[in-house]
Amino acid sequence: MRLALRKSGDELGGLILVCPKCGYSKEAIPQQPIAPPATGTPNIQEQIAVIGEQEAKIRTMPTMKAECPKCQNSEAYWWMVQTRGADESPTQFFRCTNCGYTWREMA
Numbered sequence: 001m002r003l004a005l006r007k008s009g010d011e012l013g014g015l016i017l018v019c020p021k022c023g024y025s026k027e028a029i030p031q032q033p034i035a036p037p038a039t040g041t042p043n044i045q046e047q048i049a050v051i052g053e054q055e056a057k058i059r060t061m062p063t064m065k066a067e068c069p070k071c072q073n074s075e076a077y078w079w080m081v082q083t084r085g086a087d088e089s090p091t092q093f094f095r096c097t098n099c100g101y102t103w104r105e106m107a
Contacts, residue, residue, distance in 0.1 A: 066094050073098035 015028040061077040068076060076094040083091040095102045 061095075063097060068094075068096035068099060068101055069103060070101040071096060071099045 016025050017028050018025045061079065063075050064078050065074055066076040066078070067074055073096050075097045077097060078092060078094050080090040080092050089106070091104050091106055093102060093104045
């Protein structure tokens with residue numbers, strides 16, 4: 001059950017918890033932790049950390065022969081991330097060693 005957090009109408013301006021189904025209300029005690037309101041399901045793409053700028057400057061990643069679609073360089077860094085279900089193959093990411101362009105291939 002989720003309770004809605006609302007401001008009380010009295011002069012103290014306290015908070016009350018209200019059941020949206022039955023209308024039951026109770027004063028919220030400040031010592032009790034109150035969960036923040038749900039913002040919905042986060043976007044899956046926002047949860048996946050590819051490789052940041054700091055990590056991109058480190059040149060210890062493995063390289064392989066792969067043609068960059070942007071500058072046609074023939075070498076790229078590569079890594080794999082499980083972006084889909086565990087029963088599906090991982091996604092392989094590439095970053096060009098010349099221009100830094102990043103692309104992916106679904107395996």
